[in-house]
Amino acid sequence: xxxPVVATASLAGCFGCHMSLLDIDDRIxxxxxxxxxxxxxxxxxxxxxxxxDIGFIEGGCCNSENVENLINFRKNCKVLISVGECAIMGxxxxxxxxxxxxxxxxxxxLNCVTVDDKIIPNDEEIxxxxxxxxxxxxxxxxxxxxxGCPPRADLIWEALTALLSGKPINLxxxxxxxx
Amino acid sequence: MxxxxxxxxxxxAMKKKAKSAIKNKGKSAAKSSVKSAARSRVKSSAAGRAxxxxxxxxxxxxxxxxxxxxxxxxxxxxxxxxxACKARAGQxxxxxxxxxxIYIPVLCFYKGMKPAGICRMCTVKVGGRNMAACTTPVAxxxxxxxxxxxxxxMRKAMVEMLFxxxxxxxxxxxxxxxxxxxxxxxxxxxxxxRFPYMFPQRNIDATYSKIMIDNNRCVQCRxxxxxxxxxxxxxxxxxxxxxxxxxxxxxxxxxxxMPDDLARKAMDQCPVGAILKKEVGFAVPIGKRKYDAKxxxxxxxx
Numbered sequence: 001x002x003x004p005v006v007a008t009a010s011l012a013g014c015f016g017c018h019m020s021l022l023d024i025d026d027r028i029x030x031x032x033x034x035x036x037x038x039x040x041x042x043x044x045x046x047x048x049x050x051x052x053d054i055g056f057i058e059g060g061c062c063n064s065e066n067v068e069n070l071i072n073f074r075k076n077c078k079v080l081i082s083v084g085e086c087a088i089m090g091x092x093x094x095x096x097x098x099x100x101x102x103x104x105x106x107x108x109x110l111n112c113v114t115v116d117d118k119i120i121p122n123d124e125e126i127x128x129x130x131x132x133x134x135x136x137x138x139x140x141x142x143x144x145x146x147x148g149c150p151p152r153a154d155l156i157w158e159a160l161t162a163l164l165s166g167k168p169i170n171l172x173x174x175x176x177x178x179x
Numbered sequence: 180m181x182x183x184x185x186x187x188x189x190x191x192a193m194k195k196k197a198k199s200a201i202k203n204k205g206k207s208a209a210k211s212s213v214k215s216a217a218r219s220r221v222k223s224s225a226a227g228r229a230x231x232x233x234x235x236x237x238x239x240x241x242x243x244x245x246x247x248x249x250x251x252x253x254x255x256x257x258x259x260x261x262x263a264c265k266a267r268a269g270q271x272x273x274x275x276x277x278x279x280x281i282y283i284p285v286l287c288f289y290k291g292m293k294p295a296g297i298c299r300m301c302t303v304k305v306g307g308r309n310m311a312a313c314t315t316p317v318a319x320x321x322x323x324x325x326x327x328x329x330x331x332x333m334r335k336a337m338v339e340m341l342f343x344x345x346x347x348x349x350x351x352x353x354x355x356x357x358x359x360x361x362x363x364x365x366x367x368x369x370x371x372x373r374f375p376y377m378f379p380q381r382n383i384d385a386t387y388s389k390i391m392i393d394n395n396r397c398v399q400c401r402x403x404x405x406x407x408x409x410x411x412x413x414x415x416x417x418x419x420x421x422x423x424x425x426x427x428x429x430x431x432x433x434x435x436x437m438p439d440d441l442a443r444k445a446m447d448q449c450p451v452g453a454i455l456k457k458e459v460g461f462a463v464p465i466g467k468r469k470y471d472a473k474x475x476x477x478x479x480x481x
């Protein structure tokens with residue numbers, strides 16, 4: 001039987017959750033035995049080459065590219081997991097949610113003291129910024145949530161192994177933290 | 180209130196009605212007053228309540244004495260989730276449960292402060308009805324349900340509602356690890372709220388001299404309003420505006436005169452990170468904070 005296929009993506013995130021996935025120490029050898037990676041920054045596969053079983057999403061949606069990427073993941077992954085505070089509630093980028101988008105752009109590109117060419121970028125090549133940062137589950141259906149900033153490596157490991165073995169997840173108190 | 184004044188109060192209550200039954204209650208009230216000096220405020224109210232309960236209760240107390248002559252005549256017997264418990268007359272369900280090693284989650288309740296029944300986190304079922312455990316006194320023979328799936332799920336839902344109603348970003352919060360709301364989330368293994376995030380627009384007021392008030396995180400438990408006063412008993416914090424717009428404000432004059440330990444107390448009493456003391460932050464490293472290793476309420480479970 002072929003191994004379960006895992007895909008990962010970082011949307012409006014900092015890659016901290018991916019770092020935490022790598023933080024499973026020597027269990028990374030077991031991980032390679034357990035699963036095969038497809039589209040992921042870990043193996044640098046840019047597009048889906050086959051249907052995946054599990055998709056890990058880091059980060060929320062702050063622009064049109066994030067949304068497209070997320071919808072693409074939903075189409076190609078049987079199980080989609082929001083990993084980390086940003087994917088679950090927008091996280092740090094969502095701190096702009098109370099500020100109108102015009103104000104945000106003007107502050108960043110016009111009024112900021114270090115800005116040289118005062119122009120708000122507007123090019124087809126650049127993903128369109130959204131009015132606010134959206135949690136992933138407000139865009140597509142998300143099956144599971146792993147909170148934390150980043151989620152503890154143990155939590156990611158426990159969730160992954162529970163999912164693969166079909167057993168209920170073991171949640172030690174120290175593994176579940178929101179910071 | 181001194182011990183002698185409590186005794187006088189209880190004595191006058193004793194004179195009015197059934198003497199023998201009340202004597203024991205008077206003793207227990209006086210005993211409870213000795214128990215902790217730090218609880219002076221609640222002590223007076225608890226003693227007062229014990230006194231008034233004593234006034235009301237003599238008939239049932241006499242009846243009980245006739246029915247079952249046990250050693251602890253003053254103890255009220257009740258049941259939480261099938262466990263037989265005892266309480267002093269006038270004690271609230273929450274207090275009595277804690278004395279019996281049973282944890283009932285709270286947010287607005289703070290030890291030493293008069294309970295207000297605001298947050299409803301401590302909701303228990305008494306005879307099938309939902310009651311706030313922090314404000315309901317124990318009565319003889321009460322059958323209380325506490326850790327049943329229905330109530331635990333309701334409490335979890337309440338934590339979730341508080342999370343989506345404000346802007347609670349734990350990773351950016353100074354109170355993270357010492358936060359009661361967050362700790363309740365951990366306790367109920369809350370992975371993501373079932374409700375949509377509201378992202379309300381609220382203000383941070385950092386113009387005070389000793390503290391900051393971040394209304395994004397406020398759960399309006401009013402612990403600061405009820406518990407933080409000047410030496411002469413003046414309130415430093417208050418609620419302003421109404422309904423969904425209501426926020427916490429501080430009296431600028433009194434706030435500026437706040438001694439450091441009172442500012443610290445205000446921060447510690449806040450169950451979330453809405454009140455922060457200025458010029459200190461992240462003093463305790465991750466791993467050593469209040470709820471890093473042990474769940475909230477583990478000090479009550481024995």
